[in-house]
Amino acid sequence: MKNRIYIKDLKDHVGKEVTIAGWVDVRRDQGKMVFFDMRDMTGKAQAIVIPNRKEVMEVAKEIRPEWVLKIIGIVNKRPDKNVKAGILNGEVELEVTNIEILNKSETLPFDITNDTSGINEETRLAYRYLDLRSERMQKNIRMRSEFVKKVREFLFSKMFTEIETPLLTESTPEGSRDFVVPSRLNPGNFYALPQSPQQYKQLLMTGGFEKYFQIARALRDEDLRADRGFEHTQVDVEMSFVEMEDVMNLIEEMMTTVVESMGFTIKQKPFPRITHKESIEKYGADKFDMRTEEEKKNKNILAYAWVVNFPFFEKIDNGKWTFTHNPFSMPIPEHVEWLIKGENIKNILTTQYDLVCNGYESGGGSIRAHKPEILKATYKVMGYSEKEIEDRIGHMLKAFTYGVPPHGGIGLGVERNLMNFTGESYLREVVAFPMTRGGKTAVMNAPKPLEEKQLKELGIKLVK
RNA sequence: GCGGCUGUAGUUCAACGGUAGAACGCUCCCCUGUCACGGGAGAGGUAGUGGGAUCAACACCCAUCAGCCGCGCCA
Numbered sequence: 001m002k003n004r005i006y007i008k009d010l011k012d013h014v015g016k017e018v019t020i021a022g023w024v025d026v027r028r029d030q031g032k033m034v035f036f037d038m039r040d041m042t043g044k045a046q047a048i049v050i051p052n053r054k055e056v057m058e059v060a061k062e063i064r065p066e067w068v069l070k071i072i073g074i075v076n077k078r079p080d081k082n083v084k085a086g087i088l089n090g091e092v093e094l095e096v097t098n099i100e101i102l103n104k105s106e107t108l109p110f111d112i113t114n115d116t117s118g119i120n121e122e123t124r125l126a127y128r129y130l131d132l133r134s135e136r137m138q139k140n141i142r143m144r145s146e147f148v149k150k151v152r153e154f155l156f157s158k159m160f161t162e163i164e165t166p167l168l169t170e171s172t173p174e175g176s177r178d179f180v181v182p183s184r185l186n187p188g189n190f191y192a193l194p195q196s197p198q199q200y201k202q203l204l205m206t207g208g209f210e211k212y213f214q215i216a217r218a219l220r221d222e223d224l225r226a227d228r229g230f231e232h233t234q235v236d237v238e239m240s241f242v243e244m245e246d247v248m249n250l251i252e253e254m255m256t257t258v259v260e261s262m263g264f265t266i267k268q269k270p271f272p273r274i275t276h277k278e279s280i281e282k283y284g285a286d287k288f289d290m291r292t293e294e295e296k297k298n299k300n301i302l303a304y305a306w307v308v309n310f311p312f313f314e315k316i317d318n319g320k321w322t323f324t325h326n327p328f329s330m331p332i333p334e335h336v337e338w339l340i341k342g343e344n345i346k347n348i349l350t351t352q353y354d355l356v357c358n359g360y361e362s363g364g365g366s367i368r369a370h371k372p373e374i375l376k377a378t379y380k381v382m383g384y385s386e387k388e389i390e391d392r393i394g395h396m397l398k399a400f401t402y403g404v405p406p407h408g409g410i411g412l413g414v415e416r417n418l419m420n421f422t423g424e425s426y427l428r429e430v431v432a433f434p435m436t437r438g439g440k441t442a443v444m445n446a447p448k449p450l451e452e453k454q455l456k457e458l459g460i461k462l463v464k
Numbered sequence: 465g466c467g468g469c470u471g472u473a474g475u476u477c478a479a480c481g482g483u484a485g486a487a488c489g490c491u492c493c494c495c496u497g498u499c500a501c502g503g504g505a506g507a508g509g510u511a512g513u514g515g516g517a518u519c520a521a522c523a524c525c526c527a528u529c530a531g532c533c534g535c536g537c538c539a
Contacts, residue, residue: 030502031495051496065489082497093499107490110475113500119475122531175539195539222538223465326539437532 001070008042011092013075020045020094021070021102023133024063025113034060038071038094041138045089047071049096059099065113066105072098121428125442128433140422140430143262147418148215150258151235158250160211160237165200167193167217172392174327176220179230187459193219196411198328199396201238202368205407206399210240215414224437226426227360227416237365238409244351244367247408248306251355251363255412259302262421267291267303271355275309286310289359299423304357312339312350313381320383321345325352327378328396329366330408340377351408358420365410372397 003019010018022040029035034049034057049060063069073094084090109127110119112134124131131137152162171178171192178192194200197216204212216236224230239247252271259266267290279286289296290303312331313321323329329350331339338344351367369375376397379389389397418430428434433442440446455462 026500028498028501029495030498033496033498035498035501037499046499048497079497082499084499107474111489120471120531123475172539176537198539220538223536225538226533228538323539328539436530438530440530 004070006042007038007040007045008088010045010075010089010094014077014092015075017072017074017097018094019070019072022068023105024065024067024069027063027065029061036060036063038069043088046093047073047096048093053097056096056099059101060096063099063101064105064107066108067101068103068105070100070102071096117429122436125428125434125436128442132432137429140418140424141432143421144414144418144430146262147258147421148235148414150261151254151412152213152215154254154257155211155213155237158211160213161209163204163209163212163214165194165197165204165214165216169194169200174322174392176222179219179221182458182460184457195220196234197236198326201236201409202328202396202404202407203399205238205240205368205370206402206404210405212239212409213237216411218411224435224439227419229415229427229431229434230439232427233414235363235412235414236409237411238407240405240407242367242406242408244308244353244408247365247367247410248353251365251410251412252304252306255304255355255362259421264300264302264421267295267301268305271304271306273306273308276307276311277309279307286354287356287359287361291358302357302420304355304362307354307356308352309349310352310354311346312348312378313345315346321381323350323378323382325350325364326366327382328368328375329378330369330374336374339381340373342377342381345381353410355410355412357417360416360420361413362417362420363410363412365408367406367408370400370404370406372400375400 001019001021004021005013005018007020007022010020020038020040022038025037025039025044027034027036032051036047036049037044038047049056051057071094073096075092076095078084078091078093108130110116110123110130112130114134115136116124116131116134117136119131132141155162168181168191171180171190172195176195178195180190180192183189183191194216196218197214201212201214214236216234217231218234219231221230222228237247237251239250256266256269272290274282276286279288282288286307288305290305291301295301295303309332311324312329312335314324316322329352330336332349332351335344335348338348352364353366354364355362369378375393376389379393384392415427415430419425419427422430424430435441450458450460
């Protein structure tokens, strides 16, 4: 649009004619004069239509909230008695000389000029595109973008390369349940959507990139919670030639740089570190909130801490051992021997480090097993046969025979972090198009049945 | 899979075993300084769905569906 200026910049054009575009926010019809607020992505401003502008007045009488307008007008300083101090454009208003209706709008199903958190969420999700117009949702989604942008900038400044890994990949029976995708070219066979880019990023280390990151989607088919969805985004990082300290220090620097530039205050620097054992003893959990009640009232305080020295394995119902965090992790250096010999299993500690913030897990990672015998030993402890090991991770064991550097990394949950930044209690409030707890998509109508033709192509027969 | 809560007008809620009200929104009228403008008039719901006990239910019971919260699950 030619000559359009943003509403936040109106005050810089006092006395001049400008063009703005946006939505009608609130309309106040005084009879002979009409006021209405215009809203664009940068803010709001009052528009005023005065009596002697007959043609404009005719249009002004017609317009309704949420209509989309292009407006030409003169930016005036408000009369002293009408100045609204402290708010955007509180000192100026736009005297409208022309209104072009770009689009009309039906009356909205709910009020978006106020916080929509009190509105039935089913309705909000059915009309998510309207909900997103509300100030709080705009703020949340924009803050998410800002966070990701700053993380990218930081990592690029540290010589990282952003690399995408496949979405269609191999199913891994251990861990969480996979979302699967049928293969048309290989009937009866299925891809799985990644629960994490774990194996690919380790292969990228094997591939010599040394410093990789990705803003990666991860999918898990497990029941939903207030802070958990089917899909989430993680800042996925992996580095070669590193030990625990290297990764933790880099991530600590990254989070500090990023969140401080976003206006937050970090309670304690450097981040305190405590062992898993201490965490359980002190807080009864492996994540905790170190803020005082007073600090919790201030939305801008982030209390980070590292938790380390997690047990590598735990016993499950059938008496077998399974990993607590990540089977690809390395034990702490002094416990490598135990793992390889398969002894003292319950005492083996892993190099896992979790970043905790305000009661949520901000991220977690580890140094990885980069020698085939160590990774293999982990699977042996878990009771896998040689053949099963080959089936599961044969490709990794093979890759690791070709000079893989020692490496480690971390994944930071974007939504969990945003919940801390925004003070939201629900993951759905920081996702543009979240699902219901029953797995129904916002606005659109998934999941739904496939047509017979599609099923046939995929070689799928439904059973009752 | 389990447990709990919820489902009444467009939205947020209320009342009541005898066929529903308010606020906001919406429509129309009045108003030259409003800014969640104000004033007046009006339209709009048969109660998620199905069944049952009752002379009679939105209200009680059962089932079912949907949503939310938690548990299980979530390397």
